[in-house]
Every structure is written in structure tokens, then in C-alpha cells.
Amino acid sequence: MKKENWLKRMWKKLKALAWWKKALLVVLVLAAAYFVKAYFFAAPPAPLYKTAAVKKGDIEDLVEASGPINPVNTTTVGALVSGEILQILVDYNTQVKKGDLMAVIDPTQIQADYDQALASLSSAKESLEAAKISYNLAKLNRSRYQELYAKEYVSKSSLEEYELAYVNAKSSLNSAESAVIQAQARVDSAKKDLDNTKIVSPIDGVVLTKIVSEGQSLTSGYSTPEMFTLAQDLTKMQIEAKVSEADVVKIKEGQTADFTLDGYPDEKFQGTVRQVRTNYSASSSSSSSGSSSSNTTYTVVIDVDNSSGKFMPGMTATITIRTQDKKDVLLVPNEALRFAPASNTQKYTSTGVWLVEPGRPLHRVDVSIGIIGSSDTEIVKGELKEGDRVAVKENSGASSAEDSMRPPRPGRRR
Numbered sequence: 001m002k003k004e005n006w007l008k009r010m011w012k013k014l015k016a017l018a019w020w021k022k023a024l025l026v027v028l029v030l031a032a033a034y035f036v037k038a039y040f041f042a043a044p045p046a047p048l049y050k051t052a053a054v055k056k057g058d059i060e061d062l063v064e065a066s067g068p069i070n071p072v073n074t075t076t077v078g079a080l081v082s083g084e085i086l087q088i089l090v091d092y093n094t095q096v097k098k099g100d101l102m103a104v105i106d107p108t109q110i111q112a113d114y115d116q117a118l119a120s121l122s123s124a125k126e127s128l129e130a131a132k133i134s135y136n137l138a139k140l141n142r143s144r145y146q147e148l149y150a151k152e153y154v155s156k157s158s159l160e161e162y163e164l165a166y167v168n169a170k171s172s173l174n175s176a177e178s179a180v181i182q183a184q185a186r187v188d189s190a191k192k193d194l195d196n197t198k199i200v201s202p203i204d205g206v207v208l209t210k211i212v213s214e215g216q217s218l219t220s221g222y223s224t225p226e227m228f229t230l231a232q233d234l235t236k237m238q239i240e241a242k243v244s245e246a247d248v249v250k251i252k253e254g255q256t257a258d259f260t261l262d263g264y265p266d267e268k269f270q271g272t273v274r275q276v277r278t279n280y281s282a283s284s285s286s287s288s289s290g291s292s293s294s295n296t297t298y299t300v301v302i303d304v305d306n307s308s309g310k311f312m313p314g315m316t317a318t319i320t321i322r323t324q325d326k327k328d329v330l331l332v333p334n335e336a337l338r339f340a341p342a343s344n345t346q347k348y349t350s351t352g353v354w355l356v357e358p359g360r361p362l363h364r365v366d367v368s369i370g371i372i373g374s375s376d377t378e379i380v381k382g383e384l385k386e387g388d389r390v391a392v393k394e395n396s397g398a399s400s401a402e403d404s405m406r407p408p409r410p411g412r413r414r
Helices: 002-018 018-042 108-150 156-195 334-338
Strands: 050-051 055-071 074-078 083-088 103-105 198-200 203-210 226-231 236-244 256-261 264-286 290-306 318-331 352-356 363-372 374-383 389-394
Touching: 050 352, 055 290, 055 363, 055 374, 083 226, 103 226, 108 156, 156 352, 236 256, 236 264, 256 290, 256 389, 264 318, 318 334, 318 363, 318 389, 334 389
Parallel strands: none
Antiparallel strands: 050 389, 055 236, 055 318, 074 226, 083 103, 103 198, 203 226, 236 290, 256 264, 256 318, 264 290, 318 374, 352 363, 352 389, 363 374
């Protein structure tokens, strides 16, 4: 009853108040409610920075490149003589053995040249036989007259006449012998040209390309016309990848290379680095601002097992080479190494991260880095330990659960 009477008396007093006093009382009550809400129930302020934890884990140093898959050994078969192609006996993908006939070039003119060379050789040999007879006779006459002259049966002039005949006969014999050698050389050359009208495989392999067709005329001059390309063994292939100068120093023979192919998007294959070639290729490029830069690349050869027959020459491989692999090392996100607060104006010559610690302002710590991965970087030296938090971004939004420990920026209250 007493509580009820008290409420009635308060209500009567409120009703008796002037209107402006009632309005003032309402304002005071609302202000008090707003103050209580703002002071006791306000959301915590958003942190100044987004952070990430320094952690331990495994990291790999990867080099990415691309290049075509090709047979390890290829051989180009060309025409060494000129003429019309009469017949082609192979096509793309034809398996051939060493010595197999692949094509035939019209031998008509070359056969005629060979027959003429044989005739010339026969004539030269007959001339040589005649020169031998003349030489032997001249030699015999010279000997006789030398004996007669010694006995003073003939004059000096008679002896000189037969000695001159001997010299001339010997010279003719030498010329005849040279003519036979030259004629034989022409026969051998013509025979080789005649043999070359039959294009045979120099190796066991498979035909990769066929560049000619029947009826086509070939002219053999300073360069040999190409007819076919043969692959010696398609079960052993290689990738020739172009690698930048910044990455090639990390690659060594024997390292494992993973690669993918567009034709097999769901499969990953492996190869082994066989060679890092010192020969390089350089190219230049221009930017929209007008500046130019040069790019130097090196060829890395990767052996690939194609015993399954899946890989076809010319396929483009996307390659990842694992150059280093470390376990349980200290890691920070790559963003932390690129971050600097907007308020910072100092330039640094060393690598560092910005460390966030409770009760201390944001401050920079110098570090030395090791392997740079796709998302994290190895820390090999510096005043960092597992569990420390480093700034990766200025935060203008709401707080996340991991950011609730963030201290305020120096000079500002939380």
C-alpha cells in the first residue's frame, strides 16, 4: 500500500508541473539514457591495422616456366640431288627402319651422267694402256742408246733424241694416269648421285613431318631441300623451358620438375632437369610511358618419360621446378614485407616488418629473408618469434576476432 501511495503522489506531482518543466524532465531522462548506452554498451573501436600471426611451417621455393615438349633426337632428311619426286613411300607417323626407302627422285638425267662417266673412264683406261706401252718402248730405246754411246757407236745427239722421247713418254704416262683417276672420281660422284635419287631413312624412327609431295621438283644448291623430319624415339622426350635470369641461378641438374598440359587438365606429370644451357636469348619491351626494358632468358632442358604415349611433339607444358624445400621454419605473410603505415615517411635500405605488441606503438623490426613462397616468406634472422603479430594492412573497417588485441595508434585514445 505504501509503494502504491508513493507512486500516486509522484504521478500527481508530475501532473501538477508546468508544461515546460515536463519537457525539461523528458530531455534529462533521454540524455541520461544516451549517456549510459554510449558509456557502458558502445561497440569497441575498429583496430587500426589488420594483422597476421608469425608462424612456423614448411615452405618451397618454386620456379615457374613454360615450354614445348619435343623428341630428344630428331633428324632432318633432305635431297642431295635435283629432280622431280617420282614416288613417296611414307606419310606422317610412319614407322621406319634404318635403310628403308622413303622416296624416289627421277634418276633419268643422273643415270645419263653416270653412263657418260663410265664411258669416259673406259676411254681413259685405254689411253693409259697405250701410254704405258709408249713409255716402256721409250725407256728401252734410251737404255740401248746409252750403251751404244758408251762404246762410241752413236753420236751424242742421237742419244739426246731418245732421252727426250723417254721424258715425253713418261709425261704422257703421268697424264694418262691422272686422267684415269679423274674419270674414276666422276664415276664415283655420278654413282653417289644416282644412289641419292633413292631417299632412305638414316635411323630407326617415326616420321614427324612430310614437307614434299609427288611431282614436286627439287633443286639442290647451297642448301639441302628438306623432305622429312624423323624422331628417333618418342618414348623419351624433353621440355625446353625458358627461364628468367633471376630464377635460372636456382636451378640445378637433377631437380624435380612438375608440369601440366592443357590436354590433360586434371593430371600432373613429373620430369627431371637434365641441362641448364649457358646460351641465352635477349629481348626488349617498351612500356606505355615510353621506357624500355630488356629480358634475358635461358633454356632449361627437362627429361620426360613418354612410355605411355600421352605426349605429342609440340605440346606446351606449364612447369613448376622445386628448387628448395624447408621444414618447420619461421614464416610471415608476403603482405607483411610489403606493408608500411601511411604515416611513415622514412626510407629503409633493409627488409623489415611492422610489429604489433600490446602496450607498445607500432614499430618496425629488421629481418633477413630466405625462401619466398607464393603466400609466405621464410624469416632467417630478426627479432621475431612464433606467435608475434605483424601488420599487413591499414584497417578502415570493423574489427575481426584476431584483431581485438590491436593497440591504438600513438597519440590517440582507444
